[in-house]
Amino acid sequence: MTERTVASTLDTAELPSHFEDAAHLEEFMSLPTQATIDELATLDGDIVVLGVAGKMGITLARMIKRAAPTKRVIGVARFSEEGSQEHLNSFGVETIVCDLLDPDAVAALPRVANVIYMAGLKFDFRGREGFLWAMNTYVPSLVAEHYRESRIVALSTIHVYPWSDSRRGGVTEDNLPLARPGEYANSVVGRERMFQYFSEINNTPGRLVRFVYAIDMRYGVFQEIADWVYNGVPIPLETGNVNVMWQGDAINHFARLLTRCETPSTPINIGGPETVSVRYLAEAFGREFNKEPIFEGSESESSLTVNCDRAAEELGNPLIPISVMVRWVAHWVRSGGDTYGKPSKFQVRTGVF
Structure with missing residues (x-):
């Protein structure tokens, strides 16, 4: 492994050509x-991250501890994956094992001034729809009541929005969340409504983060399209455009929203400044791999795309551009890097994941 310099901030970091x-x-x-x-x-x-053991939570908690080393940063989760709790502890993040469905366990959590809520369920809920709704609506109500005197930044999703014509700039926060086909989107509307209700009755400041598709080397839209191109798998085009954001940029924006909470809690779209064409991405990866992408179908007029102008005004644009993410993901796929095996299913249009 070659020696590398550890930067102190993302702003000053020299962008690597790839990840080892x-x-x-x-x-x-x-x-x-x-x-x-x-x-x-x-x-x-201090700051608590609920649902910290997910794909984004561990890097979020680690980043916050690096940014605010004198604060207690507490990560709460079931920690079902072996070693994840110890991994967080090694960065100075305190951890608490907790089943958020247990009211007594939630009531025993330390009350701190700042909460980032990342718990929830999206995939693999068929046959346990009650569990989906409990995780996405009942747990938020327990959390919102317990942390009624805190600031709460709660992760939501762009799946609460209707599909729209991306040529018109995408949907904004002024578009009401819509109960679309599929129980997941409906249950996340319920999650938002729980946080909004308790914010209103308890005067709890908060923000609801309607987040786009995150990009990491190990999962996400780019990784999936790159893998399809590399392995000669046909790329579905019906969902022809996507909103994406580098995970490192995203977690910085989540943390900064703690200083921008409002009463009652208000939504904000968090993502990159542009909508990206799936065909364009596939052709870009094709150039990286010297392979011709195989396409399937044609672009629909509608996509699940959002307008992130409000986030750009409040937080600025992300630092990592599309071209760099393409290069990083291409190297990772070409090198056989590990993946989570949890597809985004961005191409699914039924709402059932």
């Missing part, structure tokens, strides 16, 4: 921006 392994990737992805450091310094109290 998962440790290198996570080290870079958990870099705070200077804006995150400055803004968390103005924030009173």
